[in-house]
Amino acid sequence: MTDKYDMPDALGHFGPYGGIFVAETLMPAITQLNEAYQRYLQDPEFIAELDADLKHYVGRPSPLYHAERWSRELGGAQIYLKREDLNHTGAHKVNNTVGQALLAKRMGKTRIIAETGAGQHGVATATVAARLGLECVVYMGAVDVARQALNVYRMKLLGARVVAVESGSKTLKDALNEAMRDWVTNIDNTFYIIGTVAGPHPYPAMVRDFQAVIGREAKQQCLEQAGKLPDALVACVGGGSNAIGLFYPFIDDHAVQMFGVEAAGDGIETGRHSAPLTAGRPGVLHGNRTYLMADDDGEIIETHSISAGLDYPGVGPEHAWLKDTGRAQYVSITDSEALEGFHALTKMEGIIPALESSHAMAYVTRLAPTMRQDQIIIVNLSGRGDKDMHTIAQREGIKV
């Protein structure tokens, strides 16, 4: 093994993970996408346009905020929040949709499709489609449509058609199945914007590269503000795009520890969770090989998390590789612990995090006290919590 990290290979493999596992009809589209992606990634004009959009439309760079009060309260490491919640549309998802939409435009595609769980990626996709005047269809599990009504309304306002998916478990994985079916049928004019670092190659690498702006900024900001690199990074992991975005620019900085936080739902021991890296096994789903929640027949097991954005039975293949190599560690946080993390940040710093990000916050409350006060944790505050008010109020028996 060389010192410099250079995953994936030309066919999208991260060790045994990743790859291209799709029906034959999709192969030409994937080849075309990969060629376009490789070309524009090197194209200074494309990069300049992307950078300008990230600055003026998304509002980057997002701040790196030293949560001094919360750090003091926990009595250990200094906690810095990477404020992706301050991006346009309220989460990190837009970093990727801006990039993929520019690619779609360059490729002459007139129609955009996407899958969404919590609705954040759907909103971020509908947003860029509206801006570029592209037709937009978002697939969303019927269960998620019901629990994320506000985001459904936002997407409709932005001109997207939201299709409620009634098959299977009616959640994110089924929305992904339906988006794949749409793509295979309308392949000539349609660009599929996948929202996470999963799917067939080049999606895991491409989405990572668009999200890596998070880690590049965080690294520079940390050096400027604290004069040194952080000791640990913490981010929640569903598909894993915000985590890879933060981790990737630090992979070769071996002294920086990385913690990915999965959703333990009701608890790993209950089986009702969304933690494939913690309690799953390798398999193939949605175009790539990765850790999955599957039974002994290889059927996908229904997942559970209070956070719709983490409610997915797979995980990006690069996380599977980082886990096996030990470069990153993966831990899990239950629904109840996530709620404690949610309240802690809200009360101590006046920042209301998304339920997804609350899992990362909860792990920080566990990790920080084990570290010295001159050490630094950067935690990715991947989204704001406005969308979750209803879920939290309901869970705590409060009528809004």
Next chain:
Amino acid sequence: MSRLTSKFAALKASGRKALIPFITAGDPYPEFTVPLLHEMVRAGADIIELGVPFSDPMADGPVIQRASERALSHHVGLRKVLSMAAEFRKTDQTTPLVLMGYLNPIEIMGYEAFANAAQRADIDGVLTVDMPPEEAEHCVSLLRAREIDQIFLLAPNSDAERIRKMDAVGSGYLYYVSLKGVTGAGHLDTADVERKLQIIRQNTNLPIGVGFGVKDAETAGLIAGIADAIVVGSALITKIEENLPDPEMAKAGIIALLRSMRQAIDA
């Protein structure tokens, strides 16, 4: 020689085309499947594609998705399907049986364990929708060592280079998916299929089956004029779905449709 290869050789020698019905194992309930397989053979099926139910059938339309869901509600997974295949083989040693499904059940069982189990069940071919030739090498070599063919799909947008790749890795036959889209969708443009088959035949000597869009005797007859095999799936499963309260009626509907297709193909 594999059972599939000798079947196609025999059909060719007698100037006939293969009729290949697809059904999902365990739909609408487990005991329905093996007797149906035997009756389909009596109705004129030359080869049978037996669908392995999967929780996330990404390449299938609503008809086959619902068939999978019905079978899964009875816990019919890969291990159960293999035992059904073995049971079928007890009284039929000649009709080739192809397992068709998605890769994850095979991944979880393990390639080598699966190859051994398929050999014990006397399976003749395996068609894995989401395993393109680039990712297939290991699985194919294990199956080939046991005289089991790996069958690959060709799409309307597969170019000559890909056809040659399938030819190199695949065996038994190639399955041309005549439509962009999922199973059970749209209608079939025979002239278009004919043009495409010419290109395919320039790049492979394997027999070509055509599926996706074969709905009735008429389309089966038209395809018989240009392909080596006719695959019918969603149209059969629709008979099951239309007759859920009366499975015998569903079976009669499937058999009647297959007989009419057989006649049209042989005409």
